[in-house]
Amino acid sequence: MNFQRVVIKVGSALVAPDKQGCSGQYLLSIARFITQCQQVGKEVILVSSGSVAAGRALIRHGSPNPSIPTKQAMAAVGQMKMMANWQRFFDVPCSQLLITHGDLKDRQRYINIKNTIRILLANGVIPIVNENDTVATDELKVGDNDNLAAQVALVSEADCLLILSDVDGLYRENPKHNPDAEKLSDVSAITPAIYQMASGTDNHIATGGMQTKIQAAEKATENGIATFILSGEDANALEQFGQGINAGTHFHAQQAPFKAKKHWLKHTLKSTGRVLLDAGAIHAVTNKGASLLPSGIAGVEGSFAAGDSIDIIDAVNQSPVAKGISQYSHRDLAKIIGQNSNQIAAILGYCPSKVAVHRDDMVMLKTNSSDVSNQTNTSSDNTQ
Numbered sequence: 001m002n003f004q005r006v007v008i009k010v011g012s013a014l015v016a017p018d019k020q021g022c023s024g025q026y027l028l029s030i031a032r033f034i035t036q037c038q039q040v041g042k043e044v045i046l047v048s049s050g051s052v053a054a055g056r057a058l059i060r061h062g063s064p065n066p067s068i069p070t071k072q073a074m075a076a077v078g079q080m081k082m083m084a085n086w087q088r089f090f091d092v093p094c095s096q097l098l099i100t101h102g103d104l105k106d107r108q109r110y111i112n113i114k115n116t117i118r119i120l121l122a123n124g125v126i127p128i129v130n131e132n133d134t135v136a137t138d139e140l141k142v143g144d145n146d147n148l149a150a151q152v153a154l155v156s157e158a159d160c161l162l163i164l165s166d167v168d169g170l171y172r173e174n175p176k177h178n179p180d181a182e183k184l185s186d187v188s189a190i191t192p193a194i195y196q197m198a199s200g201t202d203n204h205i206a207t208g209g210m211q212t213k214i215q216a217a218e219k220a221t222e223n224g225i226a227t228f229i230l231s232g233e234d235a236n237a238l239e240q241f242g243q244g245i246n247a248g249t250h251f252h253a254q255q256a257p258f259k260a261k262k263h264w265l266k267h268t269l270k271s272t273g274r275v276l277l278d279a280g281a282i283h284a285v286t287n288k289g290a291s292l293l294p295s296g297i298a299g300v301e302g303s304f305a306a307g308d309s310i311d312i313i314d315a316v317n318q319s320p321v322a323k324g325i326s327q328y329s330h331r332d333l334a335k336i337i338g339q340n341s342n343q344i345a346a347i348l349g350y351c352p353s354k355v356a357v358h359r360d361d362m363v364m365l366k367t368n369s370s371d372v373s374n375q376t377n378t379s380s381d382n383t384q
């Protein structure tokens, strides 16, 4: 097995093949594989879906698509069932980590999660992660466990991500709609064409379908984490995987791992505002690796505090060019845009920084380089 630390994501359809309750039908062989990994010194972190499905029969609901509070109640009761279901397959202890996007985007909580997982693994405990559905709101949730698993792979510094589902890989079209669709064994780069192949799911207990799996694979592989989609219904697929044979789709890890902070910024933080840049500022930021100065900002939108993530937009075509941490709140930034940085103190009465977004806190979304700090800094004014 060509990995040391693996995150294994198990979809709802495997936990609840009958679309409600918990079943051991597929979990048994997955648990056996996990035990085999541990016996040869590999570390395993589970990301398990299925709490909503597991609790579905225990919470009264009239409609086939229950309200969000009803689903949150299902998750609350189902999570215990799901954990108990996993624990019965292991002799070693399991542990429960319920996290949200709000936890991952907070630098301190992110570090707490990292430390907890490290200590659990060092003690032979299996971390089992799910989104904390009961408290998650739209703004504060990852939303699907494929992306959550990729983020867990990053925070835990795994070198492999295994996404187990009711489908045995990425097909050129949804195989449930076109049974003749061809499967891809290897994906060396995640391009728009790959995204076009992936559609959602018809399974009402699942979230995201293949689209979110591709997003997860992109996040992981650009950080040097090899990613596989395998059938969790086929015990042979896991057995073969253990022998180094890929029975599903292998998304190859990219060579240059993204720096942890840049990744956190690009994928984990959610922006609550935008700044619109004129052509000169776009050129300085994208081609010169400069910090973003208030003088280059033509407009401020949304609501954000100093330290929040914002999207950096080309005002001409409205396309996002970068993402970064704002040094100022939207209110203060709106007062200093278009102004020379030397004027900031006079306008605001304070000047913690001459830049609006520092180049070290910025990640490019569009240029060939995804890390502006790798570029030569020709900014004439990039001091904080």
Ligand SMILES: Nc1ncnc2c1ncn2[C@@H]1O[C@H](COP(=O)(O)OP(=O)(O)O)[C@@H](O)[C@H]1O
Pocket (backbone or CB within 6 Å): 010, 011, 012, 013, 014, 049, 164, 165, 166, 167, 169, 170, 171, 172, 173, 174, 175, 176, 197, 198, 199, 200, 201, 202, 203, 205, 206, 207, 208, 209, 210, 211
């Ligand atoms: N191009 C594709 N290749 C494979 N499966 C696809 C594709 N596009 C959509 N899907 C759908 O994605 C489903 C798996 O996602 P999902 O139902 O969310 O499962 P899970 O609960 O494991 O996350 C498959 O059952 C399939 O219907």
Ligand SMILES: N[C@@H](CCC(=O)OP(=O)(O)O)C(=O)O
Pocket (backbone or CB within 6 Å): 010, 011, 012, 013, 048, 049, 050, 051, 052, 053, 075, 130, 131, 133, 143, 144, 145, 146, 205, 206, 207, 208, 209
């Ligand atoms: N957190 C939810 C699962 C969300 C989800 O992404 O489901 P799935 O697409 O089956 O991986 C639950 O435990 O029911």
